[in-house]
Amino acid sequence: MRYAHIGTGNFNEKTARLYTDFSLLTADSRITNEVRRVFNFIENPYRPVSFEHLLVSPQNSRLMLNKLIDREISYAAGWIRRRYYAEINNLVDKELIDRLYAASGAGVRIRLIVRGMCSLVPNIPGVSENIQVISIVDRYFRTRPCLYL
Structure with a gap:
């Protein structure tokens, strides 16, 4: 074993x-x-x-994250209330950001805790109104990326 x-x-x-x-x-x-x-x-x-x-970078993390986000989008289209929660180090990947914008537009509520750089802009009407971004730095700095669906 x-x-x-x-x-x-x-x-x-x-x-x-x-x-x-x-x-x-x-x-x-x-x-x-x-x-x-x-x-x-x-x-x-x-x-x-x-x-x-x-999810192992760089082997499959992009593919798997896209699949997980797409799953949440499909659930939201079926009127199932969905949410996406992630704690990550940085968010600057345009493809991932666009996918999160699409999820927000589909009604998925997204909460991100980003410890470093973040290129996603939350609370844009029609684009990212369902996205909340929290930045944790200084003494509340965390070192763990995580994903919760």
């Missing part, structure tokens, strides 16, 4: 009271096999690798 720990923290006891991190300890073979493939890829970067459950 294999176990995998996937987390956003660095286990620094000096900052443990300041930051909140996510951790997943799992024996699910779908996840542990993909974690093993991540390390195999690091050791042998010339071998092609694919992932179904993990």
Whole structure:
């Protein structure tokens, strides 16, 4: 049996009271096999690798994020109230920003916490009125990217 720990923290006891991190300890073979493939890829970067459950940059994160956002758009079109919540380091990718604008236009409520640069402009009528962006810096600075749908 294999176990995998996937987390956003660095286990620094000096900052443990300041930051909140996510951790997943799992024996699910779908996840542990993909974690093993991540390390195999690091050791042998010339071998092609694919992932179904993990978002691994630069392998599949853009494709998977687009699929997840499109799923929220399709749910919103069916009158299901949807929301998209993400904490990320920076948001400057035009394709991702345009996809978030499309989701906002479809009625998906989006809340972003961005710790660095952000090129997305929230609260533009007809474009991004369903998007809220919060910037956390200084003593509330966080080091964890996360996605919640």
